[in-house]
């Protein structure tokens with residue numbers, strides 16, 4: 001039986017740091033409001049000359065080196081993002097080009113903040129079916145390009161960055177123990193970038209109405225996020241045939257510290273086993289989980305044999321959970 005294991009991880013955060021006080025100079029907000037409501041203190045923003053694939057490439061180079069493989073051993077690239085370089089070609093295609101990797105399949109998936117875990121679940125299926133042996137899965141965003149810089153309800157919540165993981169095949173190690181995913185398109189309007197696609201193509205009106213940016217009904221999203229994050233975490237634990245006591249580290253999607261607190265309380269995971277970095281990087285949508293995974297590994301928070309739980313919730317709505325034995 002072939003199982004899916006983590007061979008290497010990498011992450012990249014753009015140099016520019018934007019603090020809550022910096023936001024308070026642009027919109028009617030305060031460090032106190034942002035940090036109390038969300039747990040966010042600062043976030044990184046990309047430089048003008050950086051596109052999403054540039055962030056992916058930086059994270060991917062580190063992940064490939066960490067995996068100890070040649071870049072041409074990679075036989076599939078999946079990028080999860082809602083802020084792709086272009087409508088097409090995909091950021092996966094640009095990543096392949098910029099890494100100088102031979103003509104392997106590469107594509108993007110759009111599953112909001114669940115994009116990386118969706119990509120991981122797909123990588124697991126490709127590896128288990130024998131279609132691939134080394135899959136590069138990245139999650140990356142330049143949210144600063146798709147937020148409305150005048151809307152205090154949303155602009156302060158997001159950041160830019162990329163994380164990448166090289167997944168490999170193993171006949172001896174257990175690797176991914178469980179995967180769980182779902183979506184409910186009925187709630188799509190609650191968190192949406194309305195314009196720029198075929199429903200509302202770019203026009204002077206769409207630009208004037210700021211329809212090319214994130215629109216979110218925060219309170220509504222919050223309620224669903226709490227429920228689905230809990231569901232995804234608890235289902236992933238159940239499907240792995242373990243209990244919450246067996247989880248050594250939990251990496252939740254970092255949208256709001258209050259969502260994380262409610263999730264761990266319900267799922268029975270102690271705060272000391274929960275990885276938090278929302279204060280430093282805010283919500284990087286698809287990039288959040290792989291960045292946190294890389295940081296957790298490099299901080300020594302994960303050792304061989306540990307059970308790692310990850311869960312996410314995002315636009316769509318989408319949600320996903322997974323347990324992997326490191």
Ligand SMILES: CC(C)(COP(=O)(O)OP(=O)(O)OC[C@H]1O[C@@H](n2cnc3c(N)ncnc32)[C@H](O)[C@@H]1OP(=O)(O)O)[C@@H](O)C(=O)NCCC(=O)NCCS
Nearest residue numbers: 029030033037113152153218219221222225255256313314
């Ligand atoms: C966005 C969020 C932090 C807002 O927190 P909240 O406690 O629900 O706050 P509310 O939306 O009730 O807003 C309360 C007040 O603060 C104001 N406010 C909103 N943003 C503000 C800001 N940046 N600074 C100061 N005040 C702000 C609102 O206008 C509102 O004022 P009003 O009562 O006079 O109308 C929270 O709803 C949330 O995290 N939602 C989920 C987000 C999420 O998970 N998104 C991504 C999914 S992956």
